[in-house]
Protein backbone atom coordinates (compact mmCIF):
# COMPACT_ATOMS: atom_id res chain seq x y z
CA UNK A 1 0.00 0.00 0.00
CA UNK A 2 1.43 3.38 -0.96
CA UNK A 3 1.71 6.16 1.59
CA UNK A 4 -1.03 8.04 -0.21
CA UNK A 5 -3.57 5.22 -0.06
CA UNK A 6 -2.68 4.60 3.58
CA UNK A 7 -3.64 8.19 4.26
CA UNK A 8 -6.91 7.74 2.40
CA UNK A 9 -7.69 4.62 4.38
CA UNK A 10 -7.02 6.46 7.65
CA UNK A 11 -9.35 9.22 6.56
CA UNK A 12 -12.06 6.67 5.80
CA UNK A 13 -11.65 5.13 9.23
CA UNK A 14 -11.92 8.55 10.79
CA UNK A 15 -15.09 9.34 8.84
CA UNK A 16 -16.52 5.95 9.71
CA UNK A 17 -15.78 6.39 13.41
CA UNK A 18 -17.70 9.67 13.48
CA UNK A 19 -20.83 7.81 12.38
CA UNK A 20 -20.59 5.40 15.29
CA UNK A 21 -20.14 7.96 18.07
CA UNK A 22 -22.61 7.03 20.82
CA UNK A 23 -25.84 9.06 20.87
CA UNK A 24 -25.01 10.38 24.35
CA UNK A 25 -21.90 12.09 23.05
CA UNK A 26 -23.86 13.62 20.19
CA UNK A 27 -26.03 15.52 22.67
CA UNK A 28 -23.03 16.85 24.59
CA UNK A 29 -23.83 19.76 26.92
CA UNK A 30 -20.82 21.67 25.68
CA UNK A 31 -21.86 24.29 23.09
CA UNK A 32 -18.41 24.00 21.49
CA UNK A 33 -19.26 20.54 20.20
CA UNK A 34 -21.69 19.97 17.32
CA UNK A 35 -25.04 18.48 18.16
CA UNK A 36 -28.47 19.33 19.41
CA UNK A 37 -27.36 21.71 22.18
CA UNK A 38 -25.26 23.70 19.78
CA UNK A 39 -28.25 24.07 17.47
CA UNK A 40 -30.45 25.00 20.41
CA UNK A 41 -27.95 27.67 21.48
CA UNK A 42 -28.01 29.17 17.97
CA UNK A 43 -31.82 29.12 17.92
CA UNK A 44 -31.88 30.78 21.34
CA UNK A 45 -29.55 33.49 20.20
CA UNK A 46 -31.66 34.09 17.08
CA UNK A 47 -34.78 34.47 19.21
CA UNK A 48 -33.04 36.76 21.68
CA UNK A 49 -31.53 38.91 18.90
CA UNK A 50 -34.92 39.21 17.22
CA UNK A 51 -36.59 40.45 20.39
CA UNK A 52 -33.75 42.71 21.53
CA UNK A 53 -33.26 44.12 18.04
CA UNK A 54 -36.96 44.91 17.71
CA UNK A 55 -36.90 46.68 21.07
CA UNK A 56 -33.89 48.75 20.01
CA UNK A 57 -35.32 49.57 16.57
CA UNK A 58 -38.62 50.70 18.08
CA UNK A 59 -37.75 52.22 21.41
CA UNK A 60 -34.04 52.96 21.89
CA UNK A 61 -33.09 56.63 21.75
CA UNK A 62 -29.39 55.84 22.41
CA UNK A 63 -29.38 58.93 24.63
CA UNK A 64 -30.28 61.14 21.63
CA UNK A 65 -32.57 63.17 23.93
CA UNK A 66 -29.48 65.13 24.98
CA UNK A 67 -29.36 66.39 21.38
CA UNK A 68 -33.03 66.69 20.29
CA UNK A 69 -34.18 67.93 23.68
CA UNK A 70 -30.99 69.13 25.37
CA UNK A 71 -29.56 71.07 22.43
CA UNK A 72 -32.36 71.71 19.92
CA UNK A 73 -34.96 72.06 22.71
CA UNK A 74 -37.50 70.42 20.46
CA UNK A 75 -39.59 69.39 23.46
CA UNK A 76 -40.32 73.07 24.14
CA UNK A 77 -41.76 73.47 20.65
CA UNK A 78 -43.86 70.31 21.17
CA UNK A 79 -45.28 71.34 24.55
CA UNK A 80 -45.91 74.96 23.61
CA UNK A 81 -46.04 78.04 25.81
CA UNK A 82 -49.10 77.02 27.84
CA UNK A 83 -47.41 73.84 29.03
CA UNK A 84 -44.05 75.36 29.89
CA UNK A 85 -42.51 75.36 26.40
CA UNK A 86 -42.34 77.82 23.54
CA UNK A 87 -44.71 78.90 20.79
CA UNK A 88 -48.08 77.35 19.92
CA UNK A 89 -47.03 73.73 20.63
CA UNK A 90 -47.53 70.66 18.46
CA UNK A 91 -51.11 69.40 18.37
CA UNK A 92 -51.80 65.78 17.38
CA UNK A 93 -53.41 67.11 14.20
CA UNK A 94 -50.23 69.00 13.29
CA UNK A 95 -48.05 66.03 14.30
CA UNK A 96 -50.01 63.76 11.95
CA UNK A 97 -49.75 66.36 9.20
CA UNK A 98 -45.97 66.31 9.65
CA UNK A 99 -46.14 62.55 9.07
CA UNK A 100 -45.61 61.33 12.64
CA UNK A 101 -47.46 58.05 13.25
CA UNK A 102 -49.39 56.74 16.25
CA UNK A 103 -49.17 53.13 17.45
CA UNK A 104 -52.78 52.17 18.18
CA UNK A 105 -51.69 49.30 20.46
CA UNK A 106 -49.92 51.72 22.79
CA UNK A 107 -52.86 54.08 23.28
CA UNK A 108 -54.19 53.58 26.85
CA UNK A 109 -57.77 52.22 26.99
CA UNK A 110 -59.34 55.34 28.48
CA UNK A 111 -57.67 57.53 25.87
CA UNK A 112 -58.82 55.16 23.10
CA UNK A 113 -62.40 55.35 24.38
CA UNK A 114 -62.23 59.14 24.58
CA UNK A 115 -60.71 59.23 21.09
CA UNK A 116 -63.55 57.06 19.74
CA UNK A 117 -66.13 59.44 21.21
CA UNK A 118 -64.33 62.44 19.75
CA UNK A 119 -63.50 63.66 23.27
CA UNK A 120 -59.76 64.05 22.68
CA UNK A 121 -58.96 67.52 21.43
CA UNK A 122 -56.73 66.88 18.45
CA UNK A 123 -55.90 70.58 18.28
CA UNK A 124 -54.46 70.66 21.80
CA UNK A 125 -50.72 70.00 22.35
CA UNK A 126 -51.70 68.52 25.75
CA UNK A 127 -53.11 65.56 23.80
CA UNK A 128 -49.74 65.10 22.06
CA UNK A 129 -48.10 64.96 25.48
CA UNK A 130 -50.61 62.32 26.52
CA UNK A 131 -49.65 60.19 23.51
CA UNK A 132 -45.94 60.69 24.15
CA UNK A 133 -46.41 59.68 27.77
CA UNK A 134 -48.07 56.45 26.58
CA UNK A 135 -45.11 55.83 24.23
CA UNK A 136 -47.60 55.83 21.36
CA UNK A 137 -45.78 58.17 18.96
CA UNK A 138 -43.82 55.90 16.61
CA UNK A 139 -40.08 56.65 16.79
CA UNK A 140 -40.22 59.41 19.40
CA UNK A 141 -39.90 59.20 23.17
CA UNK A 142 -40.91 61.97 25.54
CA UNK A 143 -39.16 62.42 28.88
CA UNK A 144 -41.23 63.89 31.70
CA UNK A 145 -40.33 65.74 34.89
CA UNK A 146 -41.00 64.62 38.46
CA UNK A 147 -44.59 65.95 38.24
CA UNK A 148 -45.19 63.44 35.44
CA UNK A 149 -46.67 66.20 33.29
CA UNK A 150 -43.92 68.55 32.17
CA UNK A 151 -42.16 67.46 29.00
CA UNK A 152 -38.44 67.87 29.77
CA UNK A 153 -36.84 66.28 26.71
CA UNK A 154 -37.44 64.20 23.61
CA UNK A 155 -35.36 61.56 21.81
CA UNK A 156 -35.80 59.68 18.51
CA UNK A 157 -35.53 56.11 17.26
CA UNK A 158 -34.86 54.28 13.99
CA UNK A 159 -38.61 53.73 13.75
CA UNK A 160 -39.31 57.43 13.23
CA UNK A 161 -38.06 57.16 9.62
CA UNK A 162 -38.14 53.39 9.01
CA UNK A 163 -41.58 52.41 10.36
CA UNK A 164 -45.07 53.45 9.49
CA UNK A 165 -48.52 52.18 10.54
CA UNK A 166 -51.30 50.39 8.67
CA UNK A 167 -53.85 53.17 9.32
CA UNK A 168 -56.21 50.57 10.85
CA UNK A 169 -57.78 53.10 13.21
CA UNK A 170 -57.48 56.29 11.16
CA UNK A 171 -54.96 57.78 8.73
CA UNK A 172 -51.65 57.84 10.64
CA UNK A 173 -53.01 55.74 13.51
CA UNK A 174 -52.64 51.96 13.37
CA UNK A 175 -50.35 48.98 13.90
CA UNK A 176 -46.62 49.30 13.45
CA UNK A 177 -45.02 48.22 10.17
CA UNK A 178 -41.29 48.08 10.92
CA UNK A 179 -38.96 48.47 7.98
CA UNK A 180 -41.59 50.26 5.87
CA UNK A 181 -40.19 53.72 5.16
CA UNK A 182 -42.20 56.61 6.51
CA UNK A 183 -42.68 58.53 3.27
CA UNK A 184 -45.02 61.03 4.95
CA UNK A 185 -42.57 62.12 7.61
CA UNK A 186 -41.37 65.68 7.15
CA UNK A 187 -38.35 65.42 9.40
CA UNK A 188 -36.92 68.66 7.99
CA UNK A 189 -40.03 70.62 9.00
CA UNK A 190 -39.81 69.02 12.46
CA UNK A 191 -36.15 70.05 12.84
CA UNK A 192 -37.10 73.56 11.71
CA UNK A 193 -39.55 73.81 14.64
CA UNK A 194 -36.66 73.54 17.11
CA UNK A 195 -36.19 76.70 19.17
CA UNK A 196 -32.38 76.39 19.13
CA UNK A 197 -30.50 75.40 15.97
CA UNK A 198 -27.04 76.31 17.30
CA UNK A 199 -25.89 72.67 17.10
CA UNK A 200 -26.44 72.79 13.32
CA UNK A 201 -25.14 76.33 12.73
CA UNK A 202 -21.93 75.38 14.57
CA UNK A 203 -21.53 72.05 12.83
CA UNK A 204 -22.20 73.38 9.34
CA UNK A 205 -20.80 76.88 9.96
CA UNK A 206 -23.75 78.57 8.29
CA UNK A 207 -26.47 80.95 9.52
CA UNK A 208 -29.65 79.81 11.19
CA UNK A 209 -31.59 81.01 8.14
CA UNK A 210 -29.48 78.72 5.94
CA UNK A 211 -30.01 75.73 8.24
CA UNK A 212 -33.77 76.33 8.05
CA UNK A 213 -33.64 76.75 4.29
CA UNK A 214 -31.76 73.45 3.97
CA UNK A 215 -34.00 71.33 6.18
CA UNK A 216 -37.26 72.88 5.01
CA UNK A 217 -36.33 71.93 1.44
CA UNK A 218 -36.25 68.19 2.30
CA UNK A 219 -40.01 67.69 2.21
CA UNK A 220 -42.00 64.57 3.13
CA UNK A 221 -40.26 61.18 3.12
CA UNK A 222 -36.81 62.65 2.64
CA UNK A 223 -33.73 63.17 4.76
CA UNK A 224 -30.15 64.12 3.93
CA UNK A 225 -27.89 61.57 5.59
CA UNK A 226 -24.68 63.11 4.23
CA UNK A 227 -25.28 66.81 4.94
CA UNK A 228 -23.37 66.42 8.21
CA UNK A 229 -20.35 65.17 6.22
CA UNK A 230 -20.07 67.44 3.18
CA UNK A 231 -22.41 70.35 4.00
CA UNK A 232 -23.94 70.12 0.50
CA UNK A 233 -27.55 71.07 1.16
CA UNK A 234 -28.47 71.64 -2.49
CA UNK A 235 -27.61 69.98 -5.79
CA UNK A 236 -26.23 71.94 -8.75
CA UNK A 237 -29.79 72.06 -10.17
CA UNK A 238 -30.94 73.88 -7.01
CA UNK A 239 -33.02 71.00 -5.65
CA UNK A 240 -32.53 69.52 -2.19
CA UNK A 241 -29.75 66.95 -1.75
CA UNK A 242 -31.99 64.85 0.51
CA UNK A 243 -32.87 61.30 -0.54
CA UNK A 244 -35.98 59.22 0.07
CA UNK A 245 -36.16 57.12 3.23
CA UNK A 246 -35.50 53.64 1.86
CA UNK A 247 -37.29 50.49 2.99
CA UNK A 248 -35.30 48.62 5.66
CA UNK A 249 -36.88 45.23 4.85
CA UNK A 250 -35.73 42.60 2.38
CA UNK A 251 -32.05 43.41 2.90
CA UNK A 252 -30.73 39.95 3.82
CA UNK A 253 -28.17 38.85 1.25
CA UNK A 254 -27.78 42.38 -0.13
CA UNK A 255 -24.14 43.48 0.01
CA UNK A 256 -23.93 47.27 -0.21
CA UNK A 257 -26.41 49.41 1.67
CA UNK A 258 -27.93 52.85 1.24
CA UNK A 259 -28.73 54.30 -2.17
CA UNK A 260 -25.07 54.79 -2.96
CA UNK A 261 -23.47 51.91 -1.10
CA UNK A 262 -19.78 51.48 -0.34
CA UNK A 263 -20.18 52.72 3.22
CA UNK A 264 -20.21 49.23 4.70
CA UNK A 265 -22.72 46.68 5.91
CA UNK A 266 -26.12 47.33 7.47
CA UNK A 267 -24.27 47.30 10.78
CA UNK A 268 -21.86 50.03 9.62
CA UNK A 269 -24.81 52.16 8.66
CA UNK A 270 -26.63 51.48 11.92
CA UNK A 271 -23.60 52.68 13.87
CA UNK A 272 -23.28 55.68 11.56
CA UNK A 273 -26.90 56.70 11.96
CA UNK A 274 -27.08 56.06 15.71
CA UNK A 275 -24.01 58.20 16.30
CA UNK A 276 -23.95 60.86 13.61
CA UNK A 277 -27.60 61.37 12.57
CA UNK A 278 -29.63 60.57 15.65
CA UNK A 279 -26.82 61.96 17.81
CA UNK A 280 -26.96 59.10 20.27
CA UNK A 281 -24.11 58.40 22.67
CA UNK A 282 -21.53 55.98 21.35
CA UNK A 283 -18.34 55.26 19.48
CA UNK A 284 -17.84 55.58 15.74
CA UNK A 285 -14.73 55.10 13.65
CA UNK A 286 -14.24 55.78 9.95
CA UNK A 287 -10.99 57.46 8.87
CA UNK A 288 -12.43 57.96 5.37
CA UNK A 289 -14.34 60.88 6.88
CA UNK A 290 -11.00 62.67 7.51
CA UNK A 291 -10.87 63.55 3.79
CA UNK A 292 -11.25 67.33 4.17
CA UNK A 293 -11.89 67.88 0.48
CA UNK A 294 -14.72 65.40 0.16
CA UNK A 295 -16.09 65.66 3.70
CA UNK A 296 -15.12 69.12 4.98
CA UNK A 297 -17.69 69.16 7.79
CA UNK A 298 -16.92 65.64 9.03
CA UNK A 299 -13.16 66.23 8.89
CA UNK A 300 -13.38 69.49 10.85
CA UNK A 301 -15.71 68.06 13.48
CA UNK A 302 -13.84 64.69 13.61
CA UNK A 303 -16.98 62.65 13.06
CA UNK A 304 -14.91 59.64 12.03
CA UNK A 305 -13.43 59.51 15.53
CA UNK A 306 -16.41 59.81 17.84
CA UNK A 307 -15.84 58.51 21.33
CA UNK A 308 -18.44 59.59 23.85
CA UNK A 309 -17.82 58.97 27.54
CA UNK A 310 -20.81 56.70 27.58
CA UNK A 311 -21.54 54.18 24.81
CA UNK A 312 -25.22 53.28 24.48
CA UNK A 313 -24.99 52.01 20.89
CA UNK A 314 -22.19 49.48 20.30
CA UNK A 315 -23.58 46.69 22.48
CA UNK A 316 -26.92 46.91 20.64
CA UNK A 317 -25.52 46.57 17.12
CA UNK A 318 -25.56 42.75 16.83
CA UNK A 319 -29.25 42.37 17.67
CA UNK A 320 -30.23 45.48 15.69
CA UNK A 321 -28.46 44.08 12.62
CA UNK A 322 -30.17 40.71 13.05
CA UNK A 323 -33.62 42.26 13.46
CA UNK A 324 -33.32 44.27 10.28
CA UNK A 325 -32.22 41.27 8.25
CA UNK A 326 -35.27 39.41 9.61
CA UNK A 327 -37.76 41.93 8.21
CA UNK A 328 -39.57 40.35 5.25
CA UNK A 329 -40.55 42.14 2.06
CA UNK A 330 -44.35 42.58 2.02
CA UNK A 331 -45.89 40.48 -0.73
CA UNK A 332 -48.44 41.84 -3.21
CA UNK A 333 -52.04 41.21 -2.15
CA UNK A 334 -54.16 39.18 -4.55
CA UNK A 335 -55.35 41.19 -7.52
CA UNK A 336 -52.56 43.80 -7.47
CA UNK A 337 -51.14 42.63 -10.78
CA UNK A 338 -52.15 40.69 -13.88
CA UNK A 339 -50.38 37.34 -13.56
CA UNK A 340 -50.53 36.36 -17.24
CA UNK A 341 -48.95 39.67 -18.26
CA UNK A 342 -46.45 39.37 -15.37
CA UNK A 343 -45.37 35.97 -16.69
CA UNK A 344 -44.53 37.55 -20.05
CA UNK A 345 -42.91 40.48 -18.24
CA UNK A 346 -40.66 38.09 -16.33
CA UNK A 347 -39.20 36.79 -19.57
CA UNK A 348 -38.60 40.35 -20.76
CA UNK A 349 -36.98 41.29 -17.42
CA UNK A 350 -34.55 38.40 -17.68
CA UNK A 351 -33.84 38.73 -21.38
CA UNK A 352 -34.75 41.51 -23.83
CA UNK A 353 -35.04 44.31 -21.26
CA UNK A 354 -31.66 43.39 -19.67
CA UNK A 355 -32.92 44.20 -16.16
CA UNK A 356 -31.62 40.96 -14.65
CA UNK A 357 -28.03 41.79 -15.64
CA UNK A 358 -28.05 44.08 -12.60
CA UNK A 359 -31.24 43.15 -10.71
CA UNK A 360 -30.29 39.46 -10.35
CA UNK A 361 -33.24 37.36 -9.13
CA UNK A 362 -34.14 36.51 -6.44
CA UNK A 363 -32.06 39.20 -4.67
CA UNK A 364 -32.81 41.70 -7.44
CA UNK A 365 -29.40 43.26 -6.90
CA UNK A 366 -26.02 41.77 -7.79
CA UNK A 367 -24.50 39.15 -5.56
CA UNK A 368 -21.11 40.82 -5.01
CA UNK A 369 -20.15 44.47 -5.60
CA UNK A 370 -23.55 45.81 -6.55
CA UNK A 371 -22.60 49.35 -7.58
CA UNK A 372 -22.82 51.32 -10.84
CA UNK A 373 -21.86 54.76 -12.09
CA UNK A 374 -24.49 57.36 -12.92
CA UNK A 375 -23.59 56.94 -16.62
CA UNK A 376 -24.38 53.24 -16.54
CA UNK A 377 -27.95 53.92 -15.43
CA UNK A 378 -28.30 57.16 -17.36
CA UNK A 379 -28.51 59.69 -14.52
CA UNK A 380 -26.32 62.44 -12.99
CA UNK A 381 -23.74 61.42 -10.39
CA UNK A 382 -24.25 64.16 -7.77
CA UNK A 383 -25.50 61.85 -5.01
CA UNK A 384 -23.15 59.01 -6.02
CA UNK A 385 -20.14 61.29 -5.65
CA UNK A 386 -21.04 62.01 -2.02
CA UNK A 387 -20.41 58.34 -1.19
CA UNK A 388 -17.04 56.60 -0.88
CA UNK A 389 -17.16 54.80 -4.26
CA UNK A 390 -18.85 57.43 -6.45
CA UNK A 391 -21.58 54.97 -7.48
CA UNK A 392 -25.23 54.05 -7.04
CA UNK A 393 -26.24 50.75 -5.51
CA UNK A 394 -28.47 48.50 -7.62
CA UNK A 395 -31.62 49.02 -5.57
CA UNK A 396 -32.99 45.61 -4.56
CA UNK A 397 -36.48 45.63 -6.09
CA UNK A 398 -38.99 45.21 -3.26
CA UNK A 399 -42.73 45.79 -2.87
CA UNK A 400 -42.88 47.76 -6.12
CA UNK A 401 -46.66 47.22 -6.12
CA UNK A 402 -47.05 49.44 -3.08
CA UNK A 403 -47.31 53.07 -4.12
CA UNK A 404 -49.33 54.42 -1.21
CA UNK A 405 -46.63 53.81 1.41
CA UNK A 406 -43.40 52.02 0.43
CA UNK A 407 -42.81 53.84 -2.86
CA UNK A 408 -44.79 56.99 -2.16
CA UNK A 409 -42.67 59.84 -3.47
CA UNK A 410 -41.40 57.88 -6.48
CA UNK A 411 -38.49 55.72 -7.56
CA UNK A 412 -34.70 56.09 -7.56
CA UNK A 413 -32.85 57.73 -4.68
CA UNK A 414 -34.53 61.10 -5.08
CA UNK A 415 -37.90 59.98 -6.42
CA UNK A 416 -37.16 61.45 -9.86
CA UNK A 417 -39.40 58.86 -11.52
CA UNK A 418 -42.93 59.21 -10.19
CA UNK A 419 -44.29 55.90 -11.51
CA UNK A 420 -42.99 52.53 -12.73
CA UNK A 421 -44.07 53.68 -16.21
CA UNK A 422 -41.48 56.47 -15.96
CA UNK A 423 -38.76 54.06 -14.77
CA UNK A 424 -39.40 51.69 -17.68
CA UNK A 425 -39.55 54.55 -20.20
CA UNK A 426 -36.18 55.74 -18.87
CA UNK A 427 -34.51 52.34 -19.28
CA UNK A 428 -36.14 51.87 -22.69
CA UNK A 429 -34.40 55.06 -23.88
CA UNK A 430 -31.15 54.66 -22.03
CA UNK A 431 -30.56 50.98 -22.85
CA UNK A 432 -32.08 51.20 -26.39
CA UNK A 433 -34.46 48.39 -25.58
CA UNK A 434 -37.09 49.04 -28.27
CA UNK A 435 -39.88 47.73 -26.06
CA UNK A 436 -43.37 47.94 -27.55
CA UNK A 437 -46.18 49.48 -25.51
CA UNK A 438 -47.46 45.99 -24.73
CA UNK A 439 -44.02 44.81 -23.62
CA UNK A 440 -43.66 47.83 -21.35
CA UNK A 441 -47.02 46.99 -19.82
CA UNK A 442 -46.04 43.35 -19.27
CA UNK A 443 -42.74 44.36 -17.68
CA UNK A 444 -44.57 46.67 -15.27
CA UNK A 445 -47.00 43.90 -14.28
CA UNK A 446 -43.99 41.72 -13.45
CA UNK A 447 -42.36 44.52 -11.42
CA UNK A 448 -45.60 44.87 -9.45
CA UNK A 449 -45.42 41.17 -8.58
CA UNK A 450 -42.08 41.60 -6.73
Ligand code: HEC
Pocket residue numbers: 156157158159160161162187222223224225226243244245246247248251256257258259260266269270273274277278320324
Ligand atom coordinates in the same frame (compact mmCIF):
# COMPACT_ATOMS: atom_id res chain seq x y z
C1 HEC B 1 -34.11 60.85 10.12
C2 HEC B 1 -34.51 59.67 9.39
C3 HEC B 1 -33.74 58.39 9.65
C4 HEC B 1 -33.46 57.80 10.86
C5 HEC B 1 -33.78 58.29 12.24
C6 HEC B 1 -32.79 56.56 10.54
N1 HEC B 1 -32.68 56.42 9.17
FE1 HEC B 1 -31.93 54.82 8.22
N2 HEC B 1 -31.99 55.85 6.47
C7 HEC B 1 -32.55 57.09 6.28
C8 HEC B 1 -32.22 57.55 4.94
C9 HEC B 1 -32.64 58.87 4.30
C10 HEC B 1 -31.42 56.55 4.35
C11 HEC B 1 -30.76 56.59 2.97
C12 HEC B 1 -29.40 57.19 3.14
C13 HEC B 1 -28.57 57.27 1.88
O1 HEC B 1 -28.77 56.50 0.96
O2 HEC B 1 -27.69 58.12 1.84
C14 HEC B 1 -31.33 55.47 5.33
C15 HEC B 1 -30.72 54.25 5.09
C16 HEC B 1 -30.78 53.18 5.95
C17 HEC B 1 -30.39 51.83 5.62
C18 HEC B 1 -29.96 51.31 4.28
C19 HEC B 1 -31.13 50.68 3.57
C20 HEC B 1 -30.79 50.09 2.23
O3 HEC B 1 -31.62 50.13 1.32
O4 HEC B 1 -29.69 49.57 2.07
C21 HEC B 1 -30.55 51.08 6.76
C22 HEC B 1 -30.28 49.60 6.90
C23 HEC B 1 -31.01 51.99 7.79
N3 HEC B 1 -31.15 53.24 7.27
C24 HEC B 1 -31.23 51.62 9.11
C25 HEC B 1 -31.47 52.53 10.13
C26 HEC B 1 -31.41 52.20 11.55
C27 HEC B 1 -31.15 50.84 12.13
C28 HEC B 1 -31.67 53.35 12.21
C29 HEC B 1 -31.62 53.56 13.72
C30 HEC B 1 -30.33 53.29 14.31
C31 HEC B 1 -31.94 54.38 11.21
N4 HEC B 1 -31.78 53.85 9.96
C32 HEC B 1 -32.35 55.66 11.49
C33 HEC B 1 -33.29 57.78 7.23
C34 HEC B 1 -33.23 57.52 8.60
Ligand code: HEC
Pocket residue numbers: 259349353354355356357358359371372376377392393394395396397398400410411412413414423424427428443447
Ligand atom coordinates in the same frame (compact mmCIF):
# COMPACT_ATOMS: atom_id res chain seq x y z
C1 HEC C 1 -26.63 48.76 -15.06
C2 HEC C 1 -27.40 48.16 -13.99
C3 HEC C 1 -28.91 48.27 -14.06
C4 HEC C 1 -29.75 47.82 -15.05
C5 HEC C 1 -29.38 47.17 -16.37
C6 HEC C 1 -31.09 48.07 -14.57
N1 HEC C 1 -31.06 48.68 -13.35
FE1 HEC C 1 -32.66 49.25 -12.27
N2 HEC C 1 -31.43 50.18 -10.93
C7 HEC C 1 -30.05 50.18 -10.98
C8 HEC C 1 -29.54 51.09 -9.99
C9 HEC C 1 -28.07 51.37 -9.73
C10 HEC C 1 -30.66 51.65 -9.33
C11 HEC C 1 -30.66 52.70 -8.22
C12 HEC C 1 -30.83 54.10 -8.79
C13 HEC C 1 -30.83 55.18 -7.73
O1 HEC C 1 -30.56 54.90 -6.55
O2 HEC C 1 -31.11 56.32 -8.04
C14 HEC C 1 -31.83 51.04 -9.95
C15 HEC C 1 -33.14 51.31 -9.56
C16 HEC C 1 -34.25 50.71 -10.13
C17 HEC C 1 -35.61 50.90 -9.66
C18 HEC C 1 -36.04 51.80 -8.50
C19 HEC C 1 -36.11 51.04 -7.19
C20 HEC C 1 -36.49 51.91 -6.03
O3 HEC C 1 -36.64 51.36 -4.93
O4 HEC C 1 -36.64 53.13 -6.18
C21 HEC C 1 -36.42 50.13 -10.45
C22 HEC C 1 -37.92 49.98 -10.32
C23 HEC C 1 -35.57 49.49 -11.42
N3 HEC C 1 -34.26 49.86 -11.21
C24 HEC C 1 -36.03 48.64 -12.42
C25 HEC C 1 -35.25 48.21 -13.48
C26 HEC C 1 -35.78 47.60 -14.66
C27 HEC C 1 -37.24 47.32 -14.92
C28 HEC C 1 -34.71 47.36 -15.48
C29 HEC C 1 -34.73 46.79 -16.88
C30 HEC C 1 -35.50 47.54 -17.85
C31 HEC C 1 -33.52 47.82 -14.79
N4 HEC C 1 -33.89 48.34 -13.57
C32 HEC C 1 -32.23 47.74 -15.29
C33 HEC C 1 -29.28 49.42 -11.84
C34 HEC C 1 -29.74 48.83 -13.00
